[in-house]
Amino acid sequence: MGEKVLMKGAEAIAEAAIRAGCMAFFGYPITPQNETPEYFSRRMPELGRVFLQAESEVAAINMVYGAACTGTRVITTSSSPGISLMQEGFSYIANSNVGCVVVNAMRGGPGLGDIAPAQADYFQATKGGGHGDYHSIVLAPHTIQETVDLMYDAFDLADKYRIMVVMLVDGLMGQMMEPVEFKEWVDVKKLKTPEWATVGQGDRDHRNIITSLEILPDGLEKMNLALQAKYKKIKENEVRLEEYKMDDAEYALTAFGTVARIAKTVVEMARADGIKLGLIRPITVWPFPEKEINKRADQVKFFFDVEMNEGQMLEDVKLAVNGKKPVHYYGRLGGVVPTAEEIYGEFKKLVGGK
Amino acid sequence: MKLIYKKPDTITKRDTTYCPGCPHGIAHRLIAELLEEMDLVKKTVIVWPVGCSVFGYYFIATDAVEAAHGRACAMATGIKRTHPESFVISYQGDGDLASIGIAEAVHAAARGERITVVYINNGNYGMTGGQMAPTTLIGQITTTTPYGRKPELNGFPMHVPEMLAALDGPAYIARAALDSPQHIIQAKKFLRKAFNAQKNNLGFSLVEMISACPTNWKMTPVEAMERIRKEVLPVFPIGEFKVAKGVE
Amino acid sequence: MEKKLVIAGFGGQGVMLAGELLAEAAKDEGKFVTFLPSYGPEMRGGTANCDVIVSDKPIASPVIAHPQAAIIMNLPSLDKFEPLMEKDGLLVLNKTLIPREVKRTDVRVLQIDAQTVARELGNEKATNMILLGAYAEVEKPVKLESLKNALKHFLTGKKEALIPLNEKALEKGAEIAREFLGGK
Ligand SMILES: Cc1ncc(C[n+]2csc(CCOP(=O)(O)OP(=O)(O)O)c2C)c(N)n1
Numbered sequence: 001m002g003e004k005v006l007m008k009g010a011e012a013i014a015e016a017a018i019r020a021g022c023m024a025f026f027g028y029p030i031t032p033q034n035e036t037p038e039y040f041s042r043r044m045p046e047l048g049r050v051f052l053q054a055e056s057e058v059a060a061i062n063m064v065y066g067a068a069c070t071g072t073r074v075i076t077t078s079s080s081p082g083i084s085l086m087q088e089g090f091s092y093i094a095n096s097n098v099g100c101v102v103v104n105a106m107r108g109g110p111g112l113g114d115i116a117p118a119q120a121d122y123f124q125a126t127k128g129g130g131h132g133d134y135h136s137i138v139l140a141p142h143t144i145q146e147t148v149d150l151m152y153d154a155f156d157l158a159d160k161y162r163i164m165v166v167m168l169v170d171g172l173m174g175q176m177m178e179p180v181e182f183k184e185w186v187d188v189k190k191l192k193t194p195e196w197a198t199v200g201q202g203d204r205d206h207r208n209i210i211t212s213l214e215i216l217p218d219g220l221e222k223m224n225l226a227l228q229a230k231y232k233k234i235k236e237n238e239v240r241l242e243e244y245k246m247d248d249a250e251y252a253l254t255a256f257g258t259v260a261r262i263a264k265t266v267v268e269m270a271r272a273d274g275i276k277l278g279l280i281r282p283i284t285v286w287p288f289p290e291k292e293i294n295k296r297a298d299q300v301k302f303f304f305d306v307e308m309n310e311g312q313m314l315e316d317v318k319l320a321v322n323g324k325k326p327v328h329y330y331g332r333l334g335g336v337v338p339t340a341e342e343i344y345g346e347f348k349k350l351v352g353g354k
Numbered sequence: 355m356k357l358i359y360k361k362p363d364t365i366t367k368r369d370t371t372y373c374p375g376c377p378h379g380i381a382h383r384l385i386a387e388l389l390e391e392m393d394l395v396k397k398t399v400i401v402w403p404v405g406c407s408v409f410g411y412y413f414i415a416t417d418a419v420e421a422a423h424g425r426a427c428a429m430a431t432g433i434k435r436t437h438p439e440s441f442v443i444s445y446q447g448d449g450d451l452a453s454i455g456i457a458e459a460v461h462a463a464a465r466g467e468r469i470t471v472v473y474i475n476n477g478n479y480g481m482t483g484g485q486m487a488p489t490t491l492i493g494q495i496t497t498t499t500p501y502g503r504k505p506e507l508n509g510f511p512m513h514v515p516e517m518l519a520a521l522d523g524p525a526y527i528a529r530a531a532l533d534s535p536q537h538i539i540q541a542k543k544f545l546r547k548a549f550n551a552q553k554n555n556l557g558f559s560l561v562e563m564i565s566a567c568p569t570n571w572k573m574t575p576v577e578a579m580e581r582i583r584k585e586v587l588p589v590f591p592i593g594e595f596k597v598a599k600g601v602e
Numbered sequence: 603m604e605k606k607l608v609i610a611g612f613g614g615q616g617v618m619l620a621g622e623l624l625a626e627a628a629k630d631e632g633k634f635v636t637f638l639p640s641y642g643p644e645m646r647g648g649t650a651n652c653d654v655i656v657s658d659k660p661i662a663s664p665v666i667a668h669p670q671a672a673i674i675m676n677l678p679s680l681d682k683f684e685p686l687m688e689k690d691g692l693l694v695l696n697k698t699l700i701p702r703e704v705k706r707t708d709v710r711v712l713q714i715d716a717q718t719v720a721r722e723l724g725n726e727k728a729t730n731m732i733l734l735g736a737y738a739e740v741e742k743p744v745k746l747e748s749l750k751n752a753l754k755h756f757l758t759g760k761k762e763a764l765i766p767l768n769e770k771a772l773e774k775g776a777e778i779a780r781e782f783l784g785g786k
Contacts (some may be wrong), residue, residue: 006622006637007630028454029485029498038485041498045507053486053498053508056424056454081423112404112420172741176664177622177637179629339667 004181007146008167010035010174013103013167016151017075018043022101024050024074026063028082031115032171033105036077040171050231057082061089061102067099071197073155073188077103079171080121083110083129090164091130095212095223097230099158101151102136103167105174108335116335117172119257122312125166126286133224135231136164138286140256146177150283152183161234162196167283168268170308172258172337231287239281241292245271249278251351252296254305254317256282258337263306265340266347275351285313297324304350306343307331362386362424364395368412375568375575377532378407381474382414384441384542388549389416397441399433401426403455404565405447406480423435424455427462430469441552442469451478452488452512459514463558466523469550471560472545473514477586488512496570506537511589515562519595525549525557527596533582537592544594547601556598564590603658605743606666608683609730610651611639611675611696616730617692619756621652626755627748628656649678656743671741673733675699680782684709694737696729712736712782719778720771725764728771735775740783746776 014036017025024038025040029211037053050067054060056299061077067074078086083104093100106121108114123129126139139155141147147169154165164343188328214220242260245254245267255263260281280296280303282289297303302325305314310327318327330346332338364386372378389395390407398416402408404423411418421429421444430444444462451459451473462469478486478496485498493502519527524546530541541563548559564586566578573581607624610615621637628635638653653666672693674680676699684706687693692710698717714736720728738746751770757764 004629006626006635029449029479029482034482034485034497038497038500042500045501051498055456055488058454112408112422172638172664175639177625179635180666188465262663268662299713337665339665339669340663 002182002245004179006177006179007144008175008177009147009169010105011039012037012144012148012180013151013169014043014075016148016182017048017101017155018047018087019182019185020073020152021156021188021191022049022073022075022155023191023227024052024053024067024072025076026050026052026060026067026074027076027078028054028057028060032077032081032107032117033077033079033103033172033174033351036103036105037156045277048106057085058089060084061093063094064100064102065089065098068093069096069198070231071193071194071199073101073144075101075103075141079105079107080109080118081117081287085122087130089130090136091128091132091134092212093164094130094134094136095132095227097162097227098210099164101154101158101165103169104278106170108170108333109204113151114335115171115339117170117258117310118333118335119170120309120333121168122285122307122309125168126288126316134227135286136166137161137234138284140167140168140283140285141173142257142260142281142286144173144176145180146283147173148180148182150246151220152186155186158239161230163230163234168257170258171335185333238284239287239289239292241289242279242281242283243296244279245280246278246280246296248276248295249299250276250301251278251347252300253277253279253347254281254293254303254313255279255307256285256313257304259308259342262338262340263343266343269340269344277347282313285316288316288320290316290328293317293320294322294324297321300325302326302328302350304347305329306338308335308337327349355405356489360502362390364390364415366415367525371409371411371593372406372540373569375578376406376480377392377476377565377568378474378581379413380538381445381472381563381565382410384538384545385472386414387446388523388546389441389540392546392553393467394549394553397439399440399441401430401433401444403446403450405450407445407447407543408481409476410445424450424453424456425458426450427467427471428459428467431462431465431467431564433530434467434506435471436442438468441549444469444471446471446473447480448473448477448487449474452514453464456488460518460521463518464521466525466557468552468555470548470556473560474565475562475590476565478567478570480567480570484567489590492584503553513590515595518558518560523558524560524596525598526594528560528594529562529564529590529592531582533564533566533579534560540592547597548602551598554600556600559601562590564592603656603743604661605656605741606665606670607654607656607731607737607741608651608669608672609654609675609734610649610672610679611681611705613650614654615675616727617648617650617675618652619652620730620734623749623752623756624654624656624738624743626752627744630752631744631748633744634661637662638643649676649682651679651683660690671737673730673737675729675733677701679748680704692737692740694733696733712740712779714775714778716775723770723774725767728767729775731771732778733773735772735780736779737775739770739776739779746772753762
């Protein structure tokens with residue numbers, strides 16, 4: 001690891017991707033993450049890599065799709081309205097079994113909404129968003145350092161499973177600055193063009209064709225089953241979470257991303273008052289840490305889910321808890337960031353009411 | 355006393371959200387004046403874009419809708435087709451129209467939609483902080499062309515009126531500039547013809563207005579206007595590219 | 603130690619630079635730090651503010667609901683942040699642009715005619731550094747030396763020539779604060 005540098009989240013994301021071996025960026029400007037493409041536009045040409053401002057997000061994701069078909073480490077970054085436009089491409093990428101990384105710095109919606117931080121794209125990210133039965137791996141870091149570290153993993157996962165990996169952050173993480181340390185550069189000379197890539201037949205004894213089309217239902221069902229088998233493997237192997245002060249916890253907060261960071265303050269506030277509160281923070285929101293949460297349901301009195309949306313992850317928490325214990329919820333909408341004091345106040349109402 | 359100068363009533367009292375020296379306000383005023391002079395205010399629906407003029411409905415007092423980024427011509431089509439009596443204006447920036455919304459603009463023109471597009475070309479994406487637009491000049495530095503726009507990486511500036519004039523649907527297509535009083539008077543003349551094209555049911559109409567972005571160009575307003583004359587107009591010349599009979 | 607500071611003023615008053623400088627200095631001292639700017643849709647105009655937290659342990663929430671201290675550079679910012687201050691919090695005010703008195707009686711107030719002082723030092727643009735120097739002297743999130751050392755990260759190229767002026771402004775602010783503390 002190198003020395004710590006003070007960096008804006010949106011720029012650290014770009015630098016991390018570059019070090020992780022990302023060879024190409026395609027994207028379209030949108031607030032609150034313009035600093036990411038702007039950073040790429042400076043750095044990629046210096047390194048002889050690709051930066052292209054597309055004419056739209058629709059074009060950008062299809063450029064990513066094309067690059068992914070050549071087995072290249074490729075990324076696009078955007079924010080909610082732009083991510084909505086990319087959904088068609090996501091669906092094609094899923095059923096073509098190619099890998100890429102997509103960063104969504106979520107902002108307030110629906111529609112044009114605002115540019116303040118939000119988490120209202122959770123359903124869209126974790127449940128598909130585009131058409132068809134598909135998933136992407138969705139990582140939800142809660143600090144800039146974690147975002148930077150996970151970026152390397154994101155590209156590894158994308159390569160390993162030939163799948164799209166979403167880095168689900170928000171405007172606050174894009175705009176804030178924090179000291180970060182970057183891991184070693186990935187040696188891009190070692191990144192070989194995979195044998196399935198569509199780059200021209202060359203010496204191969206077969207053609208490579210990448211398509212999401214299979215006109216016969218039996219065939220398409222097989223394709224779907226293969227996808228599902230892949231998802232099952234990912235669920236078994238790639239779930240990640242942080243359990244913060246959960247060992248002796250009588251109550252559990254559940255939160256992801258920025259809210260999870262705020263929730264850590266709430267845990268400290270409760271602990272200072274002698275209340276045994278802990279935090280379960282999914283790092284992969286897909287695959288979701290179902291088993292781990294279910295296990296904690298035997299231990300805690302209730303769960304308290306906090307989000308910057310109208311209770312989206314809440315549904316996954318409830319499915320995981322499966323009725324064993326109550327699951328309460330508190331959230332703010334439209335780009336309003338809840339304060340630790342506010343969340344703690346809501347929590348105390350729940351404890352007090354018992 | 356004789357009234358010689360007055361703010362159009364259709365311009366609201368609200369302070370605009372534009373930077374000092376931004377010509378969006380001039381374009382707004384031209385629209386408002388013409389709507390009043392042509393008695394169109396009460397019939398008008400303006401489709402506002404995503405860009406610096408996103409809050410345009412606060413500044414021009416007509417019925418209004420806010421389109422998704424680039425989709426204004428499609429939304430305007432929907433309004434005009436279902437309510438042909440309405441006078442429909444699509445107000446768009448060069449990112450909104452020429453980049454993400456080029457398909458909608460080209461097809462609205464090809465269909466000869468009876469709408470009028472006011473297309474503001476300021477050579478960059480103002481709202482998001484000065485990124486490259488399709489109209490950015492070769493060599494121009496923007497936040498996403500830090501080494502200057504290079505043809506081999508970013509292609510060439512797009513000339514929307516010239517492109518659309520090749521289609522059969524448009525009745526009136528022109529390019530004006532907002533850099534000087536003479537050019538602004540001319541811009542109003544062009545815009546009147548564009549409004550006539552819609553009013554007289556002749557076809558699609560569009561006026562590109564060469565504008566400035568002092569903030570992102572990092573210039574004073576005066577320098578920005580000079581830059582238009584020196585650098586922009588040679589690449590984007592003023593003129594009428596399609597003039598159907600009956601727009602006068 | 604955990605210090606929560608809000609800096610607020612007009613865009614162009616160097617609000618963000620002051621915040622980033624403090625963050626850089628804290629990083630150089632090996633402390634934990636977060637810098638969170640407010641960001642608006644328009645390029646120009648309106649107020650700008652940022653939250654800076656400096657701590658010797660990891661920082662959970664980077665959002666400051668109730669500042670322990672605030673550097674306030676104009677009147678609209680005082681109107682906005684005065685009611686939010688923590689009890690006994692510190693308000694460092696740019697008196698030059700703030701014609702009114704602070705209404706609350708449960709906060710500490712350090713009023714500096716900072717713009718005038720900066721002008722006397724040679725450049726009004728150093729107003730932010732005077733206020734930051736004063737804040738740092740009272741609350742001690744980082745050493746004054748670290749702030750001075752961090753200037754080189756921001757004032758590069760042609761702006762390098764401004765480093766001595768900014769150093770002087772930081773020192774001057776600290777000096778004014780010492781008088782304030784001594785007089786208490
Ligand atoms: C789908 C989508 N992508 C990106 C954006 C972000 N965005 C807002 S305005 C804008 C560009 C505006 O530029 P232009 O049309 O040239 O108008 P100007 O601001 O210069 O007047 C962009 C990219 C968005 N709102 N929606």
